[in-house]
Amino acid sequence: MTGEAFRFDLIARDGEARLGLVTTGRGAIRTPAFMPVGTGGTVKAMYMDQVRALGSDIILGNTYHLMLRPGAERVARLGGLHEFARWPHSILTDSGGFQVMSLAKLRKLTEAGVTFRSHIDGSVHEMSPERSIEIQGLLGSDIQMQLDECVALPAKPDEIERAMELSLRWAERCKVAFGDQPPRAMFGIVQGGDSVELRLRSARALAAMELKGYAVGGLAVGEPQEVMLAMLEATCPELPLTKPRYLMGVGTPDDIVKSVARGIDMFDCVMPTRAGRHGLAYTRRGKVNLRNARHADDHRPLDEESDCPAARDYSRAYLHHLVRSQEALGAMLLTWNNLAYYQRLMADLRAAIASETFSEKTALIAAEWERGDLPPL
Amino acid sequence: MTGEAFRFDLIARDGEARLGLVTTGRGAIRTPAFMPVGTGGTVKAMYMDQVRALGSDIILGNTYHLMLRPGAERVARLGGLHEFARWPHSILTDSGGFQVMSLAKLRKLTEAGVTFRSHIDGSVHEMSPERSIEIQGLLGSDIQMQLDECVALPAKPDEIERAMELSLRWAERCKVAFGDQPPRAMFGIVQGGDSVELRLRSARALAAMELKGYAVGGLAVGEPQEVMLAMLEATCPELPLTKPRYLMGVGTPDDIVKSVARGIDMFDCVMPTRAGRHGLAYTRRGKVNLRNARHADDHRPLDEESDCPAARDYSRAYLHHLVRSQEALGAMLLTWNNLAYYQRLMADLRAAIASETFSEKTALIAAEWERGDLPPL
Numbered sequence: 029m030t031g032e033a034f035r036f037d038l039i040a041r042d043g044e045a046r047l048g049l050v051t052t053g054r055g056a057i058r059t060p061a062f063m064p065v066g067t068g069g070t071v072k073a074m075y076m077d078q079v080r081a082l083g084s085d086i087i088l089g090n091t092y093h094l095m096l097r098p099g100a101e102r103v104a105r106l107g108g109l110h111e112f113a114r115w116p117h118s119i120l121t122d123s124g125g126f127q128v129m130s131l132a133k134l135r136k137l138t139e140a141g142v143t144f145r146s147h148i149d150g151s152v153h154e155m156s157p158e159r160s161i162e163i164q165g166l167l168g169s170d171i172q173m174q175l176d177e178c179v180a181l182p183a184k185p186d187e188i189e190r191a192m193e194l195s196l197r198w199a200e201r202c203k204v205a206f207g208d209q210p211p212r213a214m215f216g217i218v219q220g221g222d223s224v225e226l227r228l229r230s231a232r233a234l235a236a237m238e239l240k241g242y243a244v245g246g247l248a249v250g251e252p253q254e255v256m257l258a259m260l261e262a263t264c265p266e267l268p269l270t271k272p273r274y275l276m277g278v279g280t281p282d283d284i285v286k287s288v289a290r291g292i293d294m295f296d297c298v299m300p301t302r303a304g305r306h307g308l309a310y311t312r313r314g315k316v317n318l319r320n321a322r323h324a325d326d327h328r329p330l331d332e333e334s335d336c337p338a339a340r341d342y343s344r345a346y347l348h349h350l351v352r353s354q355e356a357l358g359a360m361l362l363t364w365n366n367l368a369y370y371q372r373l374m375a376d377l378r379a380a381i382a383s384e385t386f387s388e389k390t391a392l393i394a395a396e397w398e399r400g401d402l403p404p405l
Numbered sequence: 406m407t408g409e410a411f412r413f414d415l416i417a418r419d420g421e422a423r424l425g426l427v428t429t430g431r432g433a434i435r436t437p438a439f440m441p442v443g444t445g446g447t448v449k450a451m452y453m454d455q456v457r458a459l460g461s462d463i464i465l466g467n468t469y470h471l472m473l474r475p476g477a478e479r480v481a482r483l484g485g486l487h488e489f490a491r492w493p494h495s496i497l498t499d500s501g502g503f504q505v506m507s508l509a510k511l512r513k514l515t516e517a518g519v520t521f522r523s524h525i526d527g528s529v530h531e532m533s534p535e536r537s538i539e540i541q542g543l544l545g546s547d548i549q550m551q552l553d554e555c556v557a558l559p560a561k562p563d564e565i566e567r568a569m570e571l572s573l574r575w576a577e578r579c580k581v582a583f584g585d586q587p588p589r590a591m592f593g594i595v596q597g598g599d600s601v602e603l604r605l606r607s608a609r610a611l612a613a614m615e616l617k618g619y620a621v622g623g624l625a626v627g628e629p630q631e632v633m634l635a636m637l638e639a640t641c642p643e644l645p646l647t648k649p650r651y652l653m654g655v656g657t658p659d660d661i662v663k664s665v666a667r668g669i670d671m672f673d674c675v676m677p678t679r680a681g682r683h684g685l686a687y688t689r690r691g692k693v694n695l696r697n698a699r700h701a702d703d704h705r706p707l708d709e710e711s712d713c714p715a716a717r718d719y720s721r722a723y724l725h726h727l728v729r730s731q732e733a734l735g736a737m738l739l740t741w742n743n744l745a746y747y748q749r750l751m752a753d754l755r756a757a758i759a760s761e762t763f764s765e766k767t768a769l770i771a772a773e774w775e776r777g778d779l780p781p782l
Contacts, residue, residue, distance in 0.1 A: 068730050068732065073737070074734070097730060106723075114723075324479070325479060346490065346491075349445070355445065357451070
């Protein structure tokens with residue numbers, strides 16, 4: 029814990045793409061950054077040492093999961109989430125709102141907040157903007173998110189507008205609840221669905237609040253990629269240049285490249301970890317399904333040029349066998365491979381922005397995806 | 406692969422306990438040795454590097470599982486099990502007979518061998534003594550086991566005798582099938598249930614075959630520990646002093662200590678790995694159930710004096726949380742802890758035999774188990 033004050037340094041730009049450095053009381057985060065998802069205090073099937081060694085500067089924790097199990101007050105008594113999960117670097121927590129909407133039962137949403145039943149044991153919980161910030165503080169989160177309401181797309185315009193306006197009022201309350209914590213930040217969340225007009229209103233209102241950072245929420249929730257990118261093109265220019273921008277829950281490698289090109293600095297997504305538990309590998313040649321019988325006799329590794337042992341040192345035949353046999357090691361190796369690929373991609377994007385070769389580099393990356401996996405043996 | 410010829414060096418004795426060194430074409434195995442079980446080409450929830458770093462010189466592979474998936478001929482085409490699973494050290498394989506009896510469907514046993522249906526896909530397979538040795542050769546096993554028939558106890562004396570006699574005839578056929586392979590060994594298996602007389606007849610007949618090593622099978626299959634130990638006391642003196650002795654499928658730390666005291670050199674058991682996947686930790690203070698609510702707020706590690714990070718660096722509260730949440734990391738950490746404990750126990754036993762302090766050391770170990778786990782906070 030360095031205890032330094034939270035800040036964002038914009039180091040370089042290449043078009044709209046930005047190279048930066050977020051500093052929290054726990055250290056530096058090189059941006060564009062990918063944050064592995066550590067839902068319940070663990071990045072599934074990984075040791076934290078491995079997560080760090082891949083170049084992760086920050087992980088994400090889910091407030092909803094952690095408040096239900098093991099409980100925010102318990103985590104606080106045990107020294108906070110960093111100590112509990114043995115991750116001494118930065119942690120961002122979501123507000124819990126997204127999972128309340130997607131996982132919890134019997135939700136009731138009012139101006140005050142949301143009441144819901146736990147999907148684990150049916151117990152009743154209340155979540156207000158103030159309680160969300162309180163929980164994130166108990167967890168010890170370095171970057172906390174405002175409570176917001178995220179509507180699934182497609183949705184009716186008046187429903188999107190109502191949720192966006194509510195989210196703005198909740199942002200004000202979260203700002204007050206968060207108060208003055210120099211080493212930490214509270215980010216506001218731009219909502220507005222697939223409406224440019226609503227996105228602009230949301231972004232401008234949040235910018236006026238002078239928060240420490242801004243997220244774009246409510247995207248990658250069912251809409252086509254073009255819609256998501258159009259929303260980013262409308263939103264990013266409204267956000268202060270000197271604040272970090274986080275696109276929540278996104279996405280595929282292609283989504284990330286195209287969002288960095290539009291000015292996004294931070295990402296989180298369950299794809300690399302979830303896919304790893306389902307036999308899918310992300311590689312520089314695209315996505316490889318290890319369940320496929322074509323790999324059964326293939327002695328070649330996933331990617332002989334990778335620095336990651338999971339990609340470089342194990343045969344596809346062995347990975348195929350592990351996946352087919354539902355062995356834990358299959359999930360361990362493919363999650364490792366996938367996070368390694370994501371972090372390598374982020375490092376490549378940062379280097380390209382630094383050398384002002386972003387468009388050339390991303391064209392090469394896309395061409396390699398396009399060429400596809402090795403031909404069968 | 407050193408290519409050295411298989412041999413056993415008896416280095417020291419303390420009472421009946423033996424300190425030794427088994428050499429295979431793949432290297433040395435310090436005995437008494439515990440062999441982690443790598444059923445289907447993976448020690449579940451572990452990286453092979455970790456297994457090795459704990460001091461494992463040899464792992465066990467299950468012929469039944471591997472012949473069904475991914476298939477012995479496939480493993481051979483891929484360079485053998487060592488290459489496939491990335492374990493370059495010694496491997497012992499069982500004959501497949503035990504799992505045929507416990508897992509397969511529609512078994513039919515004759516003098517020739519056994520016909521069965523796969524528990525995975527229902528396909529029909531034949532397993533003769535010759536085919537078992539052929540499969541173990543295709544896998545590249547360094548220490549191969551004869552096909553035998555193991556009866557669950559309690560059983561009728563004539564049933565035990567019939568199976569024991571059949572196992573002796575199969576041992577002869579396996580010896581012929583194995584032929585002359587200097588870097589590798591084929592072990593015979595003493596059977597005879599809970600009958601001293603049958604155990605003696607089996608051990609003497611096998612000793613007369615001049616095999617490279619001897620296993621004691623058909624124990625820890627439902628009988629009390631005293632019966633198992635009585636069988637060892639009867640059997641071990643009949644086995645050649647200069648050959649390694651392997652007690653199959655055993656056991657708890659207490660079983661192992663008492664069996665080493667009676668002259669056993671090698672062990673395998675699923676307990677440390679299986680228990681690790683069910684929230685149970687083996688420690689020098691006995692068995693600890695991490696599911697228990699007493700650990701929910703306990704910041705202390707499993708064993709602050711352990712060399713193993715899983716035992717030393719993670720709080721019981723975190724382990725409890727992972728186990729309750731069914732997180733993969735829970736199984737990863739507890740399996741690691743358990744194998745570390747088993748291998749540390751074996752190293753302690755070896756050191757005690759070397760310094761002729763076996764009975765004192767094992768009394769101390771038992772006293773620590775007896776004292777039990779740390780009192781609750």
